[in-house]
Amino acid sequence: MKKRGIGVGVSFYGTGYGNGFPDISRAIVRLLPGGRVGIYCGVTEVGQGAKTAMIQIGAETLGLTEKDIDLIHEDTSLMPDSGTAAATRQTYNTGNAIKVACENMRKELFEKAKIELELNSTAGLVLENGEVVLSFFPQKRISFKRLSEIYKDEIIEAGGEFVAQTTTMDPETGQGAPYWPYTFNACAVEVEVDTNTGIVDLLRAVFAQDAGRAVNPHLLEGQMDGGFAMALGYALFEDLKLENGAMKNNKFSKYLIPTAMDMIDVEKIIIEDPENTAPYGAKGIGEPVMIPIAPAILNAIYNAIGIRITELPVTPENLMKAIREAEANKQN
């Protein structure tokens, strides 16, 4: 018999290393020949879109477009450390370091513009499309390109650092502020369970993710789809068979991950509730996007057939076993 059910999963996730562990990101910003801006930063791109997001944050702070910025990253001889691409920490931590570095750079550019434009102070100066401009008398202006020519031997640069704020938990009481900030999400799915075969089909999914501020909604949606697919595999297919520390089923024919045919359309909702310690309010979402999906699927299975599954993955085999056990219990 085929039975349908609906389930919801919600999660909150503390980003960063946490528990008082030093969590530091650094960046250096330099004016390059031709007036381009280089951001030197140890941020690592693994496909999550860090490179795009970091350039966007830098561009926003310096009044430029992404095309005016070169991100020089992933070569540790050229840049300061920004910690690992882990713990959902790059957008918040490294994004903050880049924002601070760019704000410091803005001050440097203002100082140099003050000299070149023969001004009394930096008050009223703004950055506009690659120029430093005196906002209330815009005839006074100088381009980044011109500044880079004047200061070619004494390169204009600035650094920035962000140190995350968390406290260790009290070992006695478990109290403390081990993480900051937290990211929230919720997922609802509808499933159809075939009680004769144990196959669980996903019919519908809605997934809402709080990002503080979506630096790049396109990339965020990609992460949500990706997290959903990975969690779908985790909930229904992926069974790591370990024996003496070695994986027995180390082939894609034996260890199944979702294909395009297993995945469904996911209605994605982005929640923007800016976090005030974050760069433009943006928090990381990398790991959290996977968390509420399996609980939603398990709750939907429960809603469909009244059986609580407590072990993953819910393969057809495991589900049939659970159904038979439930029936046997009922008869006793």
Next chain:
Amino acid sequence: MVDISITVNDKLYKISINENMRLIDVLRDELGLIGTKEGCGEGECGACTVIMDGEIVNSCLVMGFQADGSSIVTIEGLEREGDLHPVQRAYIEAGAVQCGFCIPGMVLSTKALLDKNPNPSDEEIREGISGNLCRCTGYNKMLEATKKAMEYIKGE
């Protein structure tokens, strides 16, 4: 050693290869076309997908000598005079690329699908790329990209 002649991306190659070389080794090691990726090496992941005489194949499962006389398209062969193929452009615009490892194969499977069926349904698109595993994207942006590519190809 065995002599073969294959056309790769419209260019004819006459080469002498080791009998036990697979097509993927010929492409990557002999011809230097490293856009084609090796994932599993046993026909399960689709990272090594190339188009052989109009059909997608896993180049890790085809022996080099079996490709004798055939015409192959790899990811390097999609660009025309510096312009990206509509499928490539659509993948970028839709944000369908994350780590990128599956993408050469995925793009070729999408192209081969649209060559045969210019108006696939969502189900047909999912089926068309179901031999290509992707761990990052959840495939949905690839559906979006394929639909964009359909429009671009129609507009050409």
